[in-house]
Amino acid sequence: MFRYPLVTLAVAAFSLPLSAAPVQAAPMPAPATQWSAAIAPTGCTTSTEWVTEGSNYYYGRGKVQCTTGRYKVKIQCRNKQTGVGYVVYGSSAVNAPGTATTTCNTGNVAEKVYPVADPLPTGGATTGCAPWMEWVHEGSNHYYGRGRVQCDTGRYKVKINCRNLQTGATYVVYGTQVVTAPGTATRTCYSGNVAESVEALPQ
Incomplete structure (x- = not known):
């Protein structure tokens, strides 16, 4: 005749304490809608x-x-x-x-x-940029020499492709200040020269 209940023998055979807590189920994943982007x-x-x-x-x-x-x-x-x-x-x-x-x-x-x-999208990328050019007034000189750019997100400078209309030479100027969206970054070509294109330079 066995002197111990069967459950006690089974626990002893597998070296498991009777007081062991049941294993908890893994938490359910968050609903997919929490991760979906706009x-x-x-x-x-x-x-x-x-x-x-x-x-x-x-x-x-x-x-x-x-x-x-x-x-x-x-x-x-x-x-x-x-x-x-x-x-x-x-x-x-x-x-x-x-x-x-x-x-x-x-x-x-x-x-x-x-x-x-x-x-608006998040993550720090520079997006949604609107570039344009403006007149510069210097005494009797009036020329389309200023470039400006404004973006929806990110940090950026302005980059302008300029041209000297007397020589035909082209060159690039960069803004000296970094702005944070939705601020406007501005720079001007050399005196009398015109801005041919403007773009944002992400920082």
Whole structure:
């Protein structure tokens, strides 16, 4: 006749304590939606429209419509009297295929329209850059020698490809300051020379 219960013998045979706690199940993975990134807008169409304000008529409205994603509109505007450019963001985000709209300051014109993802991408990359050129006034000299760039995300300088119209020689100048989005980086070509193209230089 056995002197110990069978369960005691089994535990002794496998050197397992009776008080051993049960193994806990591995935690369930987080729902996939926690890892999903915002959908960047695709299939976007941009346009500009006339704005009528009393006796003022100007091409100052920018619109964007995309086939997928969620987005705002950004327009690069210009004051035709001073030649100064700037950027305006729409205040409201829309889901595709809605149309996002905003307007330049009174009397100013929209030169370029961009879709802007909502929310903005993260990770530090420089994205959504809008470059433009401006007049420089130096005494009796007036020339398209200033380059500016503004981006939605990241840190960047401005890079300008310049040309001396007297000699035809080309050269590159870089901005001396790094700016953080949505700031605007600015630099000017040598006196009397013109800016032929402008771009952002990520930092």
